[in-house]
Amino acid sequence: MQLGLPQPALSRQVRRLEELLGGALFVRDVHGVQPTALGANVLSHAESIIQRFDDLDDQLRAHRLRQRRTLRVSWATSALYEPLLDALRRLRPDGQLHIVTADSSCELDELLLAGEVDVALRDQCGGSPGACDDSIGEILLAESPMLIALPEHHALATAPVITMSDLAREEWIAASGPDGCHDFLRRVCKPYGFIPDITYDVPVNGPRGEVIRHQGCVTFTQLYRTTGPGVVRRAVSDLSMRVRHSVAYHKDSRMAEHIPALAGLLAQAYRAPVDAFAARGGRIPRTGVGRPPAPPGATTL
Numbered sequence: 001m002q003l004g005l006p007q008p009a010l011s012r013q014v015r016r017l018e019e020l021l022g023g024a025l026f027v028r029d030v031h032g033v034q035p036t037a038l039g040a041n042v043l044s045h046a047e048s049i050i051q052r053f054d055d056l057d058d059q060l061r062a063h064r065l066r067q068r069r070t071l072r073v074s075w076a077t078s079a080l081y082e083p084l085l086d087a088l089r090r091l092r093p094d095g096q097l098h099i100v101t102a103d104s105s106c107e108l109d110e111l112l113l114a115g116e117v118d119v120a121l122r123d124q125c126g127g128s129p130g131a132c133d134d135s136i137g138e139i140l141l142a143e144s145p146m147l148i149a150l151p152e153h154h155a156l157a158t159a160p161v162i163t164m165s166d167l168a169r170e171e172w173i174a175a176s177g178p179d180g181c182h183d184f185l186r187r188v189c190k191p192y193g194f195i196p197d198i199t200y201d202v203p204v205n206g207p208r209g210e211v212i213r214h215q216g217c218v219t220f221t222q223l224y225r226t227t228g229p230g231v232v233r234r235a236v237s238d239l240s241m242r243v244r245h246s247v248a249y250h251k252d253s254r255m256a257e258h259i260p261a262l263a264g265l266l267a268q269a270y271r272a273p274v275d276a277f278a279a280r281g282g283r284i285p286r287t288g289v290g291r292p293p294a295p296p297g298a299t300t301l
Helices: 007-021 037-069 081-091 105-113 181-192 208-215 256-279
Strands: 026-029 032-035 070-075 096-101 119-124 136-145 147-151 171-174 197-201 219-221 231-235 242-250
Touching (some): 007 037, 081 256, 105 119, 136 256, 147 208, 171 208, 171 219, 197 208, 242 256
Parallel strands (some): 070 119, 171 197
Antiparallel strands (some): 147 219, 147 231
C-alpha cells in the first residue's frame, strides 16, 4: 500500500493515533516493525475505513459532475412551463433538469435571490418594488391584457362589452398566499368606484375554474392560463392593466449563454395563444423580447 507520506510525516501521524487510542500501535524487534495487539485490531478495520473514504470520494465527484450538468428551473404562476421545458431540452439535450415549483411569486423571487434556481419564469402586474441584485438578469418575453374569468352561464359572458363597473356587484376570487392579491385587487377596483367583494380565497394554481363554474363568481386571469370547461374569459374594455411575462436567470449560470436563444423560443410559444385570442376578437397584447421587465416582487395573478 502506497501512503504517499515521507517517513517523518508518517511517524507523526502514528504518534497522534497512539495518543488518541491510548497505546502503542507498533513495536520494533529483530524482525523489523510489528503491530501490537492494539495495532492489529486497528489494522483489521483499516481496509474497510479506507474503502469507505474511497467510496465517499467517488460519490462527491459524481455529485459535482451532476451539479455541473444539472439546471435548476422554477416557476410560480406561469402557465407556459411546458414550452420552457421543451426549449431547455432543445438547447441542452445532454443536461439534467431539476424542477422547483414555487407556491407564490414571493417564494420564486426568494429562490432566485438565494441562488437556489438558475432559470425562472415570472409573471408580474403592478409596480411593487422587488429585491433584485446585479447577479440576476431578466428578459421580457411578452405583455398580455388582464382578462376577467366568469361562468359561461353568467349574463356578462355574452355581453357585447364588459366594463369594470359591470363587475362591481360580483363576488370575487383572490389568490391566497403571500403575494398580496387582496390588496392588489382592491387597488385595481378603487379608481372605478367600488371595493370588490372578495368571497373566495383560492391559490393561483388551485381549482379556480371549478369555483367560478359552481359558485358564479369572477376573477382576473391571464390570457395564457387555461380556465377549464364552463368558464369563459372576456376582455374588460376600460381596464388597461397588462401582465408582463419574463424569463429571469442567474448571470453566472452555465445557462446564461443560452438565454437569448431561450427567450426567442419562449416568445414564439407566447404568440400561439395570443393569435388564438385575437382570432376570437380579443385585443392583441404587445410583445417584445428584450424590453426592461418589472423588478422581482411585483404582484402576480
